[in-house]
Amino acid sequence: MDVTGLLIVVGKVLFITFVVLNFGAIMTWAERKQAALIQDRIGPNRINIGGFKLLGLIQPIADGIKMIMKEDFIPAGAHKLYHTLAPAIAMFPALVGLAVIPFGPSFDAGGRHIDLQVANLDVGILFVLAVSSLGVYGIALAGWASNNKYSLLGTVRATAQMISYEIPMGLSIIGIVMTYGTLELNKIVDLQGEYFRLGGIGVLPKWGIFYQPLGFILLFTALIAETKRTPFDLPEGESELVAGYNVEYSGMKWGMFFLGEFASIVVVSALIATLYLGGWQVPYVHLTALPVLPRILLGLISFFGKVVVLCFLQLLIRWTLPRFRYDQLMDLGWKRLLPLAIVNVPITAVWLWVLGGFKLG
Amino acid sequence: MSAAIAFWILAIGAVSTALGVVLMRNPITSALNLVLSLCFVAGLYALLEAHFVAAIQVTVYAGAIMVLFTFVIMLLDLGQVQDRIGPPEGLVKAAVMGLLGIAFVVMVAKSAHLGITIPSTSGLTPANVARAGGNTRLVGELLFGPYLLPFEIAGVLLVVALVGTVVMAKREVDPRRRK
Numbered sequence: 104m105d106v107t108g109l110l111i112v113v114g115k116v117l118f119i120t121f122v123v124l125n126f127g128a129i130m131t132w133a134e135r136k137q138a139a140l141i142q143d144r145i146g147p148n149r150i151n152i153g154g155f156k157l158l159g160l161i162q163p164i165a166d167g168i169k170m171i172m173k174e175d176f177i178p179a180g181a182h183k184l185y186h187t188l189a190p191a192i193a194m195f196p197a198l199v200g201l202a203v204i205p206f207g208p209s210f211d212a213g214g215r216h217i218d219l220q221v222a223n224l225d226v227g228i229l230f231v232l233a234v235s236s237l238g239v240y241g242i243a244l245a246g247w248a249s250n251n252k253y254s255l256l257g258t259v260r261a262t263a264q265m266i267s268y269e270i271p272m273g274l275s276i277i278g279i280v281m282t283y284g285t286l287e288l289n290k291i292v293d294l295q296g297e298y299f300r301l302g303g304i305g306v307l308p309k310w311g312i313f314y315q316p317l318g319f320i321l322l323f324t325a326l327i328a329e330t331k332r333t334p335f336d337l338p339e340g341e342s343e344l345v346a347g348y349n350v351e352y353s354g355m356k357w358g359m360f361f362l363g364e365f366a367s368i369v370v371v372s373a374l375i376a377t378l379y380l381g382g383w384q385v386p387y388v389h390l391t392a393l394p395v396l397p398r399i400l401l402g403l404i405s406f407f408g409k410v411v412v413l414c415f416l417q418l419l420i421r422w423t424l425p426r427f428r429y430d431q432l433m434d435l436g437w438k439r440l441l442p443l444a445i446v447n448v449p450i451t452a453v454w455l456w457v458l459g460g461f462k463l464g
Numbered sequence: 465m466s467a468a469i470a471f472w473i474l475a476i477g478a479v480s481t482a483l484g485v486v487l488m489r490n491p492i493t494s495a496l497n498l499v500l501s502l503c504f505v506a507g508l509y510a511l512l513e514a515h516f517v518a519a520i521q522v523t524v525y526a527g528a529i530m531v532l533f534t535f536v537i538m539l540l541d542l543g544q545v546q547d548r549i550g551p552p553e554g555l556v557k558a559a560v561m562g563l564l565g566i567a568f569v570v571m572v573a574k575s576a577h578l579g580i581t582i583p584s585t586s587g588l589t590p591a592n593v594a595r596a597g598g599n600t601r602l603v604g605e606l607l608f609g610p611y612l613l614p615f616e617i618a619g620v621l622l623v624v625a626l627v628g629t630v631v632m633a634k635r636e637v638d639p640r641r642r643k
Contacts, residue, residue: 225516225600226519229520229600233523234522236523243531243538247534247538259538262531269527285598
């Protein structure tokens with residue numbers, strides 16, 4: 104590989120890492136503001152640099168400095184290596200998951216074809232599933248290595264929950280794969296640029312959500328459960344387990360669990376936007392026909408706009424619903440989501456047979 | 465060149481972590497070594513352009529089965545097992561059974577083809593695979609085409625194992641004791 108090609112790849116990697124980490128940090132602020140909005144409070148508004156408060160947006164920076172300065176405490180009975188390793192593993196899926204998600208339209212510049220996607224794997228969706236399935240280890244190690252009964256209970260709950268919801272998650276994606284006939288995320292996004300036609304006029308973009316409304320709800324629910332946030336936050340249920348698996352963590356290690364959690368909200372939003380909401384496509388605008396600069400700008404705005412809206416939706420859900428009871432959690436996963444996800448597959452097959460799916464070579 | 469470097473890194477990683485599984489005293493460390501080993505092997509698959517197998521390897525083995533293993537180890541709280549390593553009881557028995565098993569596998573592999581003509585793999589270059597619709601499609605077509613019978617047999621075997629587990633776990637199913 105030549106130097107310019109390498110630089111482009113490095114640039115894309117840095118860009119996506121920058122985006123995830125900053126989105127994650129801003130999400131901590133958005134979460135507080137959102138909570139304040141719902142509870143009729145003001146939220147963080149005190150921290151300022153030279154009098155500039157920026158709506159409290161400096162709060163994440165102050166939090167970061169605080170957490171890095173705090174004492175990093177490892178309990179006496181803990182397994183030092185795993186206790187230290189766990190937060191890093193917990194952050195891994197959130198950072199790597201975005202590698203296969205196309206965040207903008209491809210373009211030609213300087214005689215080379217550039218995809219706005221870090222890695223174009225022909226098993227894109229499966230890569231996301233594979234990486235997210237490794238996220239359990241961070242939680243499992245954290246709880247086990249802390250040598251604390253609350254941590255262990257949190258870990259047991261987290262593991263059971265994540266394994267239970269991975270199954271409906273994988274099954275609900277099958278509908279999308281059947282519809283578009285490919286696992287490659289950039290092809291799925293390309294195909295979502297087409298339209299359902301009525302009298303020769305494109306009326307509705309062929310987005311996944313219109314093909315797979317049930318799949319959209321199922322996958323969104325399963326993914327929210329995977330992020331372990333209210334109403335699925337039993338692993339850290341404060342009223343029962345103090346803070347669950349991260350009770351023995353302090354300083355930036357604790358911060359990494361939370362940064363990972365917020366970053367995974369971003370990944371969830373990006374995946375949902377890519378699969379069901381057309382990715383970087385703008386409805387009724389033929390992006391690939393535009394000149395390079397507006398094409399990229401519109402594509403990026405469209406993709407990250409959808410991501411922001413979905414993040415906001417997740418915050419709204421988090422501050423609206425109460426926590427599930429454990430039996431309700433398992434009921435929802437195994438008795439509601441799983442059968443619906445299985446039924447979704449034959450429904451999709453019939454639907455595609457009637458409607459005619461995408462013809463792929 | 466870079467493929468060779470990647471291969472050696474992955475291969476050394478896979479073998480050393482596999483040794484770690486057997487040699488480590490702490491069961492959690494062993495389990496995590498196995499996870500790493502499976503991931504390294506997935507890397508080797510990816511290096512061979514078998515992306516589908518690599519992704520499935522990580523999802524199923526590292527992400528699902530090994531999670532359950534670690535889960536069970538954590539719940540049983542095995543701690544260090546150095547006290548339990550004693551003289552190799554039943555080593556002869558285990559060796560004989562192991563050798564018999566290997567011999568059986570070799571015999572099956574040499575004689576029986578279950579009526580399948582194994583498709584030639586010589587034309588499966590990355591370019592050809594991409595032209596034929598990619599990894600996933602080809603694996604699917606092979607699995608549900610020429611290899612359908614072994615695939616179904618493997619499925620039946622898994623069901624047998626599942627039923628066996630249920631039977632062993634629920635040894636005393638007595639209808640009179642149910643309410």
